[in-house]
Amino acid sequence: MAETGDEAPDFTLPSTQGELRLSDLAARVKVLLAFYAEDNTPLCSSELSMLKDDYGIVKELGAQVIAVSAGSLESHRQFAERLGGVPFALASDERLEAARAYGVVAEDGKRSRRAVFVIEGGRIVHANAWFEPGNPAQYEAVFRALGLEG
Helix, strand or coil: CCCCCCECCCCEECEECECEEHHHHHCCCEEEEEECCCCCCHHHHHHHHHHHHCHHHHHHCCEEEEEEECCCHHHHHHHHHHCCCCCCEEEECCCCHHHHHHCCECCCCCCECCEEEEEECCEEEEEECCCCCCCHHHHHHHHHHHCCCC
16 A cells, blocks of 8 residues: 555546646645545545535645546546536546555455545655545544645
8 A cells, every 4th residue: 555655656547627647736736636436425425525615725735636436537527516516636547557556446346445645746645545534533634734734
């Protein structure tokens, strides 16, 4: 599994905002990389809705969100629409290449686990491979890693 201090594994994936290369984005801003299991599921909807609601804070902290799952682009587009639109890219990792690189493939081998990584300067500064959207301490840790003063 990718851990705090590691160089962030690079990937290029199609997304709802066009082709996305992590290293290109991470060269310009901090990245909050959020893996989620599946479009249109309650916990994943909660995870992305929280990130959507707090996106203004993420931007103020000089960061960008990338949400990644194994769903297709069409599934991602429908999911984003059901959430009332999202201001960040939903990347399609259908072959689980990014999930494998970060060590977050679910036990069923068909999707990723919910996991969050904060990347700054090409390095992982925060890693949570078992992210629980309803856990306030875990969510706060992500924002502290982005630079929010407690």
